Amino acid sequence: MAAPTITLLTDFGTADGYVAELKGVLVSLAPEARLVDATHEIPPQDVESARLTLARYWRRFPAGTVHLAVVDPGVGSARAALAVESDGRFLVGPDNGLLSPALLIPGVRVVQLPMPSSASRTFHGRDVFAPAAAALATGSSLAELGSPFDGPVVRRTAPVRQRPDGSAEGEVLAVDRFGNAITNLIARSGTYEVGGRYVRLVRAYADATDGEPVALAGSSGLVEIAVRDGNAAARLALTRGMPVVHHPA
Amino acid sequence: MAAPTITLLTDFGTADGYVAELKGVLVSLAPEARLVDATHEIPPQDVESARLTLARYWRRFPAGTVHLAVVDPGVGSARAALAVESDGRFLVGPDNGLLSPALLIPGVRVVQLPMPSSASRTFHGRDVFAPAAAALATGSSLAELGSPFDGPVVRRTAPVRQRPDGSAEGEVLAVDRFGNAITNLIARSGTYEVGGRYVRLVRAYADATDGEPVALAGSSGLVEIAVRDGNAAARLALTRGMPVVHHPA
Amino acid sequence: MAAPTITLLTDFGTADGYVAELKGVLVSLAPEARLVDATHEIPPQDVESARLTLARYWRRFPAGTVHLAVVDPGVGSARAALAVESDGRFLVGPDNGLLSPALLIPGVRVVQLPMPSSASRTFHGRDVFAPAAAALATGSSLAELGSPFDGPVVRRTAPVRQRPDGSAEGEVLAVDRFGNAITNLIARSGTYEVGGRYVRLVRAYADATDGEPVALAGSSGLVEIAVRDGNAAARLALTRGMPVVHHPA
Numbered sequence: 001m002a003a004p005t006i007t008l009l010t011d012f013g014t015a016d017g018y019v020a021e022l023k024g025v026l027v028s029l030a031p032e033a034r035l036v037d038a039t040h041e042i043p044p045q046d047v048e049s050a051r052l053t054l055a056r057y058w059r060r061f062p063a064g065t066v067h068l069a070v071v072d073p074g075v076g077s078a079r080a081a082l083a084v085e086s087d088g089r090f091l092v093g094p095d096n097g098l099l100s101p102a103l104l105i106p107g108v109r110v111v112q113l114p115m116p117s118s119a120s121r122t123f124h125g126r127d128v129f130a131p132a133a134a135a136l137a138t139g140s141s142l143a144e145l146g147s148p149f150d151g152p153v154v155r156r157t158a159p160v161r162q163r164p165d166g167s168a169e170g171e172v173l174a175v176d177r178f179g180n181a182i183t184n185l186i187a188r189s190g191t192y193e194v195g196g197r198y199v200r201l202v203r204a205y206a207d208a209t210d211g212e213p214v215a216l217a218g219s220s221g222l223v224e225i226a227v228r229d230g231n232a233a234a235r236l237a238l239t240r241g242m243p244v245v246h247h248p249a
Numbered sequence: 250m251a252a253p254t255i256t257l258l259t260d261f262g263t264a265d266g267y268v269a270e271l272k273g274v275l276v277s278l279a280p281e282a283r284l285v286d287a288t289h290e291i292p293p294q295d296v297e298s299a300r301l302t303l304a305r306y307w308r309r310f311p312a313g314t315v316h317l318a319v320v321d322p323g324v325g326s327a328r329a330a331l332a333v334e335s336d337g338r339f340l341v342g343p344d345n346g347l348l349s350p351a352l353l354i355p356g357v358r359v360v361q362l363p364m365p366s367s368a369s370r371t372f373h374g375r376d377v378f379a380p381a382a383a384a385l386a387t388g389s390s391l392a393e394l395g396s397p398f399d400g401p402v403v404r405r406t407a408p409v410r411q412r413p414d415g416s417a418e419g420e421v422l423a424v425d426r427f428g429n430a431i432t433n434l435i436a437r438s439g440t441y442e443v444g445g446r447y448v449r450l451v452r453a454y455a456d457a458t459d460g461e462p463v464a465l466a467g468s469s470g471l472v473e474i475a476v477r478d479g480n481a482a483a484r485l486a487l488t489r490g491m492p493v494v495h496h497p498a
Numbered sequence: 499m500a501a502p503t504i505t506l507l508t509d510f511g512t513a514d515g516y517v518a519e520l521k522g523v524l525v526s527l528a529p530e531a532r533l534v535d536a537t538h539e540i541p542p543q544d545v546e547s548a549r550l551t552l553a554r555y556w557r558r559f560p561a562g563t564v565h566l567a568v569v570d571p572g573v574g575s576a577r578a579a580l581a582v583e584s585d586g587r588f589l590v591g592p593d594n595g596l597l598s599p600a601l602l603i604p605g606v607r608v609v610q611l612p613m614p615s616s617a618s619r620t621f622h623g624r625d626v627f628a629p630a631a632a633a634l635a636t637g638s639s640l641a642e643l644g645s646p647f648d649g650p651v652v653r654r655t656a657p658v659r660q661r662p663d664g665s666a667e668g669e670v671l672a673v674d675r676f677g678n679a680i681t682n683l684i685a686r687s688g689t690y691e692v693g694g695r696y697v698r699l700v701r702a703y704a705d706a707t708d709g710e711p712v713a714l715a716g717s718s719g720l721v722e723i724a725v726r727d728g729n730a731a732a733r734l735a736l737t738r739g740m741p742v743v744h745h746p747a
Contacts (some may be wrong), residue, residue, distance in 0.1 A: 005276055005531040006267065007272075010369030010666075011267075011675075012675060013539065013675040014535070014537035014538070014541055014552070015537050015539040015541070015551065015675070016537070016541050016545070016551060016672070016674040016675055017536065017537065017550070017551035017552070017553075017554035017555050018554070018674075018717075019536075019555055020505065020507075020536035020537065020554065020558070021507075021550070021555045021558050021717075023534050023536070023555075023558075023559075024555050024558025024559040025558060026557055027503055027532075027534065027560060027563070028558065028559065028560045031560070032275075035534065036269075036272050036276065036284065037263070037286065037535065037584075038263070038266065038268075038272070039263035039264050039265070039266065039268070039269065040263065040267035040736035041263050042264055043264070044675055044676050045727070047678070049264070051267070052266070053264065053265060053267075054264035054266070056265070056266035056269065056270055057266050057269035057270045057273050058273075059271025059273075060269070060272075060277065061272075061273040061276055061277065062276060062277045062280070062649070065276070073727060075702075075704050076701075076702030076704045076705075077442065077702070077703070077704035092419050120700065120715075121250070121702035121703075121704065121714065121715070122580075122702055122714065122716055122717050122722075123716075123717030126717060127377040127717075129472060140410065142599065145721070174265070176265040176267075177260075177261060177262040177265055177293055178266070178293050178294070203325075203370055203372075204325030204326070204370035204371070205324065205325050205326070205371065206325045206326035206327075207325075208325075211275075215263075217369075217370070217373050217679075218369075218371055218372075219270075219369040219375060219376075224371075229294070229322060254525055256518065256521075257602070258518075272643075283525075285518075285521050285525065285533065286512070286535065287512070287515065287518035288512035288513050288515065288517070288518065288519075289512070290511065290512050290699050291513055292513070298513070299517070302506070302513065302514060302515035302518070303515070304515075304517065305514070305515035305519055306518035306519045306521070307522060308513050308522075309521075309522025309526065310518050310521075310522040310525055310526065311525060311526045314525070333572040335685070352731065357520075395572065407530055417714060419684070423514070425512055425514040425516075426510060426511040426513070426541050427511075427543070452574075452619055453573050453574030453575070453619035453620065454573065454575070455572070455574045455575035455576075456574075461636075465619065466618075466619070467620055467621075468516075468519075468618040468625075469622030470622050478543070478571060488527075
């Protein structure tokens with residue numbers, strides 16, 4: 001059997017050494033586990049970005065994978081520390097909405113991690129979350145890690161609003177490195193309106209003319225606003241949270 | 250026997266989660282493989298940078314290594330998807346010149362990967378290239394992955410032009426993080442001319458005086474223009490493609 | 499037994515391919531070793547940053563771990579190349595102060611690595627340090643790698659100055675990605691003075707009011723100057739080397 005995998009997502013960057021500290025804990029406590037960097041380049045304290053990034057990949061890994069995810073502006077406050085089992089995968093991280101993609105799946109189980117008195121007040125990633133991830137990777141059950149969480153966990157979603165005229169109002173969830181604006185709308189025939197401009201739906205970048213802003217179904221199944229060989233966000237001044245409206249054909 | 254290695258080179262950055270999706274596919278399909286990040290920081294859609302970076306490392310890995318390389322501005326167009334065997338290593342990526350370092354080696358074998366109907370139109374890295382890399386890492390042969398590619402593959406080179414007077418005109422191939430300008434010239438005795446300035450050839454940074462621009466044989470064997478304890482590209486306004494001329498002694 | 503671990507710290511960035519070359523050497527020479535990226539984002543040639551980052555993590559990894567650390571502005575000069583055994587861990591890197599955290603531990607052993615005539619003049623990371631790290635990871639002893647280093651090694655420290663009035667003057671060692679200024683002072687009751695401003699000591703970010711600069715014991719045990727949900731360095735214009743004074747209560 002292959003070694004269990006622990007993925008890491010943080011907003012730490014790598015230069016300061018905090019990520020290496022996490023890895024030292026993981027290698028010490030789970031020496032057989034395979035460590036996989038998801039990213040350490042989430043913008044500092046941007047829980048919303050982290051949530052969307054996690055949503056992309058957590059179910060691409062096989063059952064049994066442990067996802068360690070630490071973007072934690074509330075560290076040292078009363079926010080709970082969670083371990084989660086969802087669809088056969090494990091997730092460990094703070095109760096601030098970051099783990100929403102897994103928390104929204106039916107059948108999810110959640111426990112609250114105890115806070116050891118020795119834990120730093122500023123770095124629960126190292127002192128609380130990494131040890132829990134290592135324990136899961138070495139065979140501990142969720143129940144061994146903590147007690148069932150009885151409070152409501154923080155779940156973030158970005159709902160689409162259906163309008164009486166048949167149109168649907170969503171929003172830009174994220175702008176990626178290529179300047180594509182990913183929305184929360186499912187691709188359907190019709191026209192997309194963003195920033196006062198109407199764009200048509202195409203199947204692939206290659207179906208757009210040079211410089212033409214278009215909508216297309218991105219790799220996650222959601223509509224993206226893109227410019228072929230260009231940067232749509234820069235061209236159209238698209239930013240996170242900007243409304244995007246679908247008008248049926 | 251050690252597990253097979255899959256290296257990853259992309260222009261995705263890591264923050265958006267695309268790299269983590271790739272890794273999820275690889276861990277799922279080739280659970281024993283060792284994943285090694287080469288880089289995810291190729292400038293977006295910069296095939297030329299990716300080609301030069303790949304050239305540095307692909308033969309430093311042992312025979313049997315699989316190099317997954319995805320910088321793919323043409324995704325969704327008619328450009329072919331390739332798997333390559335060259336000098337005992339495997340490479341997987343788009344037919345846009347990125348794989349040139351391996352394609353230029355005598356005896357190279359190339360197959361075209363089929364495009365599954367389920368593949369996303371925008372993310373062949375995840376849906377086409379990563380599965381092919383995983384298959385090679387788990388023992389599939391090149392022939393099992395696709396049919397021999399009969400078209401001409403895209404091969405990029407940066408040739409040096411020999412001049413009648415004995416001088417040779419090359420160019421700046423890349424500027425690295427330290428501001429060293431790497432050229433396509435082999436180090437030979439004489440003087441190097443760049444941006445209207447003549448610089449001498451030294452053996453090591455330590456042989457230069459403070460602030461003096463020099464030429465030296467870099468770690469790839471090619472001439473680099475450098476400033477000791479300084480940034481040559483910033484100091485001399487060196488950019489990719491700028492001519493560099495060797496004048497024999 | 500789990501495979502030996504080799505961690506990597508460099509100032510190379512990843513885009514140029516130098517890190518991938520290192521990894522190719524390591525995979526070739528130590529095929530069973532586990533490679534763990536600490537960071538490749540140390541600012542170019544910033545030995546002091548590298549030293550502080552290494553200090554954070556080198557003892558978090560288990561005994562037997564090999565730490566490869568290459569920030570090497572003196573490459574090609576007469577500076578020695580070192581392999582070090584300290585507190586059960588191994589470290590490999592240039593003799594420029596980078597390895598100070600391990601060199602300051604009683605009982606440390608140091609050997610000087612020979613310089614092969616085939617080594618590049620500009621990339622000892624690939625040609626000298628990585629082969630030494632691979633040898634240690636595959637069971638070579640320190641003595642097999644080189645001869646005991648008889649010269650004084652470069653050790654960097656950042657001492658605190660005790661003043662006659664009972665106060666203690668330290669400095670900002672580093673500013674992290676979140677804008678926290680990490681000092682060389684141990685947390686004690688009293689008040690901290692930085693940039694003409696006095697800040698109180700709190701236990702956790704959550705004990706500060708919004709926007710209030712505070713001092714608190716960071717995760718390494720050292721005092722940090724921080725602003726809750728804000729960037730202290732930007733707010734207070736804190737930079738590396740700036741004096742920080744502790745006034746007892």
